[in-house]
Amino acid sequence: MKRKHQRLLLVLASLGLVGAGAVLVLTAVEDSLVFFYTPADLAEREIAGDQLFRLGGLVEAGSVRQSGSTTTFRVTDLTRTVPVSFTGVLPDLFREGQGVVAEGSLQPDGTFVASQVLAKHDETYMPKEVADALKKSGRWQDGAAAQ
Amino acid sequence: MLHRFANPNRFSRLAATMLPWVATGTVILFVVGLYFALFASPADYQQGESVRIMYVHVPAAWVALACYTFIALMSGVSLIWKHPLADIAARSAAPLGAGFTVIVLATGSLWGKPTWGTWWVWDARLTSVLVLLFLYLGHISLTHAFDNPARGAKAAAILALVGFVNIPIIKFSVDWWNTLHQPASLTRLDGPAIDPSMLTPLLLMGVAFSLYFVTMLLVRMRADLAASKARALRLRAAE
Numbered sequence: 599m600k601r602k603h604q605r606l607l608l609v610l611a612s613l614g615l616v617g618a619g620a621v622l623v624l625t626a627v628e629d630s631l632v633f634f635y636t637p638a639d640l641a642e643r644e645i646a647g648d649q650l651f652r653l654g655g656l657v658e659a660g661s662v663r664q665s666g667s668t669t670t671f672r673v674t675d676l677t678r679t680v681p682v683s684f685t686g687v688l689p690d691l692f693r694e695g696q697g698v699v700a701e702g703s704l705q706p707d708g709t710f711v712a713s714q715v716l717a718k719h720d721e722t723y724m725p726k727e728v729a730d731a732l733k734k735s736g737r738w739q740d741g742a743a744a745q
Numbered sequence: 746m747l748h749r750f751a752n753p754n755r756f757s758r759l760a761a762t763m764l765p766w767v768a769t770g771t772v773i774l775f776v777v778g779l780y781f782a783l784f785a786s787p788a789d790y791q792q793g794e795s796v797r798i799m800y801v802h803v804p805a806a807w808v809a810l811a812c813y814t815f816i817a818l819m820s821g822v823s824l825i826w827k828h829p830l831a832d833i834a835a836r837s838a839a840p841l842g843a844g845f846t847v848i849v850l851a852t853g854s855l856w857g858k859p860t861w862g863t864w865w866v867w868d869a870r871l872t873s874v875l876v877l878l879f880l881y882l883g884h885i886s887l888t889h890a891f892d893n894p895a896r897g898a899k900a901a902a903i904l905a906l907v908g909f910v911n912i913p914i915i916k917f918s919v920d921w922w923n924t925l926h927q928p929a930s931l932t933r934l935d936g937p938a939i940d941p942s943m944l945t946p947l948l949l950m951g952v953a954f955s956l957y958f959v960t961m962l963l964v965r966m967r968a969d970l971a972a973s974k975a976r977a978l979r980l981r982a983a984e
Contacts, residue, residue: 602825602826602827605824605825606825609821609824609825609906612906612907613906613909616906616907616910617910620910620914624914624921628922631869631921631922632922632923633866633868633869633922633923633924633925634923634925636923654923688862689860689861689862690859690862691791691792691860691861691862699925714862714863715862716861716862716863716866716925717860717861717862718861718925718927719791719792719860719861719927720927720938721927721928721929721930721933721938722930722938722939723789723792723796723799723930723938723939723940723943724789724790724939724940724943725787725788725789725790725940725942725943726787726788726789726790727787728790728940729790730790
C-alpha cells in the first residue's frame with residue numbers, strides 16, 4: 599500500500615470516528631439542545647415547580663385575554679394545551695394561531711408564568727395578496743406550518 | 746485530473762483567464778439581484794419589509810457553509826496528496842468564509858429583533874453557526890501560528906476536517922431539535938415554501954454571492970502564489 603493510500607484511509611477513518619463521536623455526544627445531551635418543550639413534552643416529564651424552561655407551541659385561537667399589561671393565553675400543540683400568563687410587551691408577530699416560545703416556570707395551579715415571549719416565524723414566505731387569496735379560497739391552514 | 750490543476754503555473758493562467766468573467770458576472774448578478782431584492786419583490790404577509798434581510802442572510806449562509814466544505818475538501822487533498830495548491834486554496838478561503846459568517850450572524854440578529862422579539866437566543870441553529878465562526882477564526886490563527894508555514898497548514902487542515910462535523914449539524918439542527926429558527930424553506934420534501942416572487946431574488950442573490958466568493962478566492966490565491974514566488978526569489982538572492 600502506497601503512503602498516500604495509507605493517509606487516505608487514515609483521514610477517512612478519523613472522519614468516521616469524529617462523526618460517530620459527535621452523534622454519541624449529541625444524542626447524550628439532546629435534552630439541553632432542545633430550545634423549548636411542547637405541552638405534550640410537559641406531560642411526559644417531571645419538571646420541578648421553580649424550574650425555568652421554555653414552552654413552545656401555537657397561541658390557541660380565541661384564548662387571548664388582555665387585562666392591563668398582563669396577557670393570558672393558551673399554548674397548544676394541537677394535542678394538549680397550557681395556560682400562559684405574561685406581563686410585558688409582546689412581539690409584533692404575536693397573534694392567535696402564531697407559533698410562540700415563552701420562557702418562565704409552571705405555577706402549582708398549572709399556569710405557566712412567562713418572563714419573556716418570543717414569536718416563532720415559520721418557513722413560509724409569501725406576499726400579502728397571496729395570503730389573502732389563500733384565505734379567501736379557503737385553502738389557508740392557520741398555524742399548520744408554525745411548528 | 747487533480748494533478749493537472751495542482752500545477753501552480755497552470756492554475757495561475759487558468760485563474761487569469763477566468764477572473765474577468767466571474768468578476769463581471771458578480772457585478773451583473775448583484776445589480777440585478779439587489780434590484781429584485783429591494784424593489785421588484787413584494788413585502789411578506791407577516792414580516793413586512795424586513796423579509797428583504799433574507800436576500801442577504803440566506804445566500805451568505807449558503808456560501809459560508811459551502812466555503813467551509815471547500816476548505817475541508819482542500820484540507821483532505823492537502824493531507825493525503827500533499828498538493829501545496831490545496832493549502833493555498835484553504836488559507837485563501839478561510840477569511841472569506843469568516844466574513845460571510847459574520848454577515849449571517851449580523852443580518853440574522855437584525856431580522857430576529859423585529860420578528861422574534863430578540864437579537865439572539867442560544868438555540869441549536871444560532872449556536873452552531875457561532876461555532877462555525879470560531880472554527881474559521883481558529884483556522885486562520887492556526888495557519889499563522891507556526892514559523893514554518895507547512896506546519897501551520899497541516900494543523901489548520903486537521904482542524905478543518907474535525908470541524909467539518911459541524912456542517913451537517915448546522916444544516917439539520919432545525920430538523921433534529923426544536924429551535925427558534927425556522928426550518929429550511931427551500932429544501933423541503935413538498936417543494937419550496939417561498940412564493941416565486943420572493944424565490945427569484947433569493948436565487949439571483951445566491952448566484953451573486955457564489956460568484957463573488959469565486960472571484961475573491963481566485964484573487965486571493967493568485968496573490969498568495971505571487972507572494973510565495975517573491976519570497977523564493979528573495980531567499981535565492983540572499984544566498
